[in-house]
Amino acid sequence: MGTLDVAEEKAFEIITDIKENLNEIISEEDAKIKIINRFLNECLGWSYQDFRTERKHDNGYSDYILSDNETPLLLIEAKRIGIIDVATAEKDKVKYLKISGSSLKKASQGIHQAASYSTPNGFPIAVLTDGITWIIFKTFVPGENYQLKEAIVFPSLEAVLSDFSEFYDLLSKQQFCKKIYNSLFDQIHNKRLLLSQDLKAPLEKEDIQLSHKSEIAFDLDRVFSSFFSRLTGDEDENLLIECFVETRESRIADFSLEKMTTSILGNITPSEKNVDIELTNLIKSNVEVEVSPSESGQTIFIVGPTGAGKTTFLDRFFKKTLTNPIRKRCVLARVNCLDATGREDTALEWITERLISELEKATYPDASPSWDDLLGLYHGEYLRRSKGVDAQLYDKDKERFKEKFGQYLDSQVEGDREGYLKRVLDDVVKNRKMLPIILVDNIDEFSAEYKQKIFQFTQALRRHTNHCLVIFPVTDKSAWSFSKTDLFGIYKSRSFFLPTPSPREVFRKRIDFLKQKLAEDKFQKKEKKGYFSSKGIKISIDNLDGFAQVLENVFVDHDYTSKTIGELTNYNIRRTLLLSQRVITSSVIKIEDLIKSYLNDEPVTTNFTKFMDALMKGDYDAYKQGDNHEIYPIFQVDSEIRQSPLLNLRILTLLSSIHKNSRSVDEKHLDLQSLIDYFDAIGCSESAVEKALASMLEANLIEPYDVSNRELSVKQKLAISYRGMVHLRLASHNSVFFYQMALTTAIVDEDTSLKINSAYKAQTPFPQKVEAIRSMFLDYLIAEDHQHFSIGVELPQYNCQIELINNLNKFLQSPVDNDLVATLGEEYKEGIVKSGVIAVVDYYDASKGFGFTEVEGIDSRIFIHAEKLQEHGIKSLSDGDGILCDLARGPKGIFIQKIHDIEIDSAKVESVKCQIIRLFPERGYGFVKLDGNARTAFFHVSVFPEDKRDQIQLNQKLDVEITPDKKGTSFQVKKILSVVA
Template identity: 30%
Template sequence: MELIDAAFEAFKQIKIDAETHGHSILSEQDTRLKIVDRIVSDVLGYNLLQDVSTEPASGSGFIDYLIKIKETGRLVIEAKKEAVDFEIKALYSGRAYNLNGATFHARAVRDGLAQTIYYAAQESVELGCLTNGNTWIIFRANRLGDGKRPMDGRAFVFSDLQSIEANFKVFYELLSKQCVENLLYRAIFQEAEGQEVRVKDFAESLVKEDNLRLMTADFTSDFERVMNIFFSKLSGDDDPEFLSNCFVETKESQAAEYQLARISEELVSKVKAIETSQGEAIRKIIERIKNTNRQEFIILVGSKGAGKSTFVDRFFNYVLSSNLKDECIVVKVNLAGYSGSEQEITNWLDSTLLEATETVLYNGAPTNDEIQGIFFGEYNRYKRAHKVLYETERTKFKIEFAKHMEARRESRPTEYIQKLIGNIVRSRQKVPCIVFDNADHFSIDIQEKVFQYGRSIYENKLCLVIVPITDKTSWQLSKQGAIKSYENEVMFLPTPSPKRIIEKRIEYLDGKIEIEKRHKAQYFFKKGITIELRDIEGFVKLLQTIFLQDHRTSKWIGSFSNFDIRTSLEITRDIISSPHLSIGEFLKAYVVKSGSGDNEEDVIKPYRIKNALVKRRYNSYPVKHHPYVQNLYYCNGDVNTSPLLSIRVLQVLKDRKQDTGAADSFFSVSQLIGYFHAMTVEQTTIHKTLQFLLSHGLIRSYDPSIIDIDYSKKVEVTPSGLEHYYWAINDIDFAYIMLEVTPICDRDFFDDLNASYNTPNNKFRLTKLFLDYLEREDATYCKVPNHPSYDGQKVIHIRFDWLRQVLERKINGYQRNRVTRRT
């Protein structure tokens, strides 16, 4: 059942109850309890505990109902007892009337309206409602700076519950939580007050979603296999050499490696101290280590996809000296395999760490004798408790003890794990190194629980615990004091440049080709790659041409991925796999010319790379299905607003980022809303634009874990946002690609475009017309104040003017070439 239908059924029941028990509704409290409360919760959908405050102090009085949505005040309701007559006849119901007109002449109504307006002003709430439980008056009690006084507006009237039932759709759309949250009431009031309501009666694109289709690549799937093997994964479990050679070292990662090696060496010295001492001395050393917190806890901080897993694996396998490596026992808990909830994570960590520890130490499970050694104290206690059995049936005693320990393993896994870790130090004289990997695949709450679980191991046993976490989790934990409250070694692992990542992998491929030539090692054949070595060589040449000879491509990849390694590799693979690149032609030319590949015609043109990046494998830009490139000319769907609004937001944030006098690069959300309100952009429109940019990674919140603009206090532009901005105001190819899929709201202009869309060599003329259209639409919805604070907004038009000049030159140049060819 739809929400409005369920609400209507609930309202009808309230109406029946009110008519049946109306004689008992005498006071204002009766009205609120028996009618208003029920309508607010059961009909309008507000949670009385979370959304509604009753009698909060406001100015010199108390509000009957203050309703908030996501901590923002949205509605003030002033309730009177039913006996207060508003003197409004039923024939006026369901329509809007002037607040300063004759409809609201009653003294009780005038006083109630003034009271509602006062509270709305105190709380900066727009929507107001005055009711006696039976009659409902709904109006904009705060005009939020539109230049009109509240009493100069209009109010919708419902004279009684029967009139609400007859006009329920209007009542619901004015007051329900769902509609108030989306500010639907504004459109209703705009229409009622005679303001133009911007309704999209026409919006059509040249290329429809129904016309979107996958294109066929002009090269063998073996090349895609090359990309999947060498440009998809971050770990190299099936190829350790690949892992070692393709890891990109930065100054910070080298420093982290040195620091980690130093910590391991210090722990080994602690273990050695235990090994060379006896009896009481060992006990004192262990006690001292425990009391002085001499264990080590490493927090490895890096963005998601920065290579934290690779760093840890590479460290223990290749960086750590053989002497130190022999002194360490590494137990790894890979959270990538977890699929449960936040509540189940601790139990999962217990069972997984227990299983991983037993696998590393005992190749699956300890023997009876090994269990006896690990739990020797418990063995002696059990022996004393079952002395007769021990002395008479030694074999049965061992079996019973094994059962006892197995039950303990199941019921008290944490204690069991700590015994195993303690045994690594006590019996093997080695350093337990426990790694909790891939926690950053999960929510902040789960990452925090993993952090706390790691701390519980660290607090009880001498060990090295490594917890890689994202910068977002680090931010949260530091904000809550978790990192500051404990002794930790925090290491930061920065994201290397995409160009260097790609370069490393191309170098690795190139090196393997040379080995294959000399030694016939069949490295590629073993990977399932069956194409000729010459073709692979040509393919590597292609990769070098695209990604290394021209720095722009790797810059685009890095920016659009927000420098996330995984996403960078995905984009790299997408570009190569795209049919728009026509790499089959390149490879044929390379083979024919015996691998020269030096002619200008062999170079992949930038427009092909852009097409591959933006269109991927489709014949046009895949609207709503592109993970990292967005159409900035159409971000708000059905909201009729400037097609340049998202670019204008990015302009503000870019200016802030480049302002050397600013304290930081963040801009408060409330300031942004106010900034664009002065440009006649409605709050709901700018709010929706900010949500689009935030959810698609073009801007980020000050608290990086927040992706809902309602909870974000401040935002800044991201690398992806900047790249989108530059492409939107500078790039002809991007503008033309988006021209094809951007819904045009001007029917005549669309008809002109559509008529000449399929005309050959018409790209530049159509793009120029598209830019003109974007600025015309922008002028309709945005009025830029003549003030220094808005000077940055002029840059957009300056760049559009420059782009038009470039297009004009290209159009004229093409026409001259046509004339020359004809003559």
């Protein structure tokens, strides 16, 4: 159904028809067909497929059950006109009448009948109607008899028109699925919940002022703005590709995708030797055929969370990974679903047109086929018509025949677009001996039905073409939902997972890239300007290179900054960079410190408390809501529905607990009804929970299972997002965050608000001021929370709620010894972090004297220096070695502090002969194929002696030691034993 206005116009039209034909509407069936059906379908948006009629129950048959995607939602009991009588004098307006009251006495039998069908089957709302009078009531009210509560009654058709917006909000499919009825009934049943309450913040928005900035500070803002613009890749399209953060998973995906591409190409039978010799040799010598020639197509899922860089990975694969000979033999048809309207009824037509356009551009010189090209596509029809129906015309007048055939071509090309698409694909494979690759990007935002249509359509194309590669980059949630469908199991596919990269590594690679480019760019000179800082230091800014070092100090050397910013933006890199710019240009970080860092190549002096202060304030003297940042006012209550100021945190606490104790994507999500039931048991109203969920869903603190549906509905499942996790952590552990929230959160207690304001303005030492304000704010939070929650349920699932209150109470333990450790955990305390852990060597470069390892449960790489090996009495490490060690934190992150033992499972180490089959010299790694075996193994170039690295070549034969990787799914070269001549 369309908008409310459209529905109201339709209601007026239906009611006009009813009044003109009222004498003909006699029986109950008349009322159903001529009134109720029309209201439900034409006006309220329920399709006839949603109707379930005459369903048997234990005590009778219900007239209507309305469903959404096979989920029953609403029960309606129908009567003939005249049976339902509402005893009220004013019948032209909506009424709120007690179900057991005298006004509904004559309708009580029908109400009881509807309730008896609804309650056992879990319908939250039931309707009794004869088409003229509509009685809508809740069948279950927690802790009370539903008959003692009010029903919403429209006594006449005039009442329906008079208060149509409420009628629509109650019964339209669109609004019912959003559960708007809860707010409407809460307003009637629990008047204490719904109100218009005044909220007052200690510091109102107009009290929060821009911090004073000097002239040089404003100029530096522009410099950093320019630099951050470069970091986003807006000015250099190759930056994203060159700075893709590699992981073990991405390397395996790169190599496997390339093998599949060449394998499928190898199955496209050459016609007379017109396949490029280099490609043929490459396929023949390097790539084993992984699939049978009879069906060599493949479907690939590139799976990863939002922010994992799936699109960038594929851009890099097609531009940089594939060798030129292979790349020239591929025709890439890329479809971006963000350009689609999302209409399911036109989805296949849309993707057909996009694929045709992409294939034509990639295949034909003028981006469209010539006459001769079309003759080639329809050559069979040309021959049949020349020998069959148009044989005489062909023999007499070939030009006239061609003209007529051209008309036939036009009808075929324009009239059968799917058939034309298949012919173009056949042309690519059979005549041009090239590989079509269909890449469907950004499909996550659409419904499951839409995804399945697109998926099945591409599979049909793949099966038709036989030699074809179909690639879907999708989120882990989309992949999970795909895997649960019957359709998915029909077709073979392979999946590769890309984890979300560390923002710290993103910063590191992009800053290094730009520093290199700036050093190379001889034309990047700016007009020199002299400035004087408050300390009389004169500087001139002639390029941005020095400021790259400043950013490196703040966002790379300190891993807590990139971690916090990354989580606040849900690892959206563009927003991460904008938030980083906010921090570095905040007045909290003194401009003199930046200048000194730039001039003297010294680190910017900062710590976590200072970083958080800059993050919260930005350009202002306090946190300001709506200042285009990623900080959400987590303690803010709604102005219309009474809520606990801790409700948001309580919801996030529950979802965080679910997330930590779940393994699969599905298990990490909790359905809406379970959330409501959980909080109902400790005294929180349904409407308050739903209001909080809607607000946090909009703010991306929680995320839906189905990203195509961002509205609350009975089928919705929700999980905590990275942004929600960091807000929970900051709100319950970080003193800077809590203090700024205390100053700026609008609260219902005006007296407390005024006291906090007075304390803020008082001429007292800052530590005492902070302590007093935190204490007053916490007292308010706990007191308000007690009015809404009663944790009297002694069940394990409520332990997390008790822990939340305990954590908040720690804000009274002033001063906080270490804000960084209090917020992020013991692993951020300088000194020993973990003892006796196993670190697996990713790579170790003996010539450079350092390397990196990986430890399960820690998302960043762990540094190891040669001096730690010397202390243990060894000279070097091999890739894949396990190290029993202690980890410690220093100023620049975690490193291996002491080695206890080197764990080598000799039973898993193999000495084998192999041959290099793929080399990425600019990336520093490659792959070998084991002699007489289908296995392959990964290697870093660091396993070769430094003086031999520039001599590494394709097809080079080696004697090596290999070992399974830490997951046991692939192999890694540990050591080069010899290079075979």
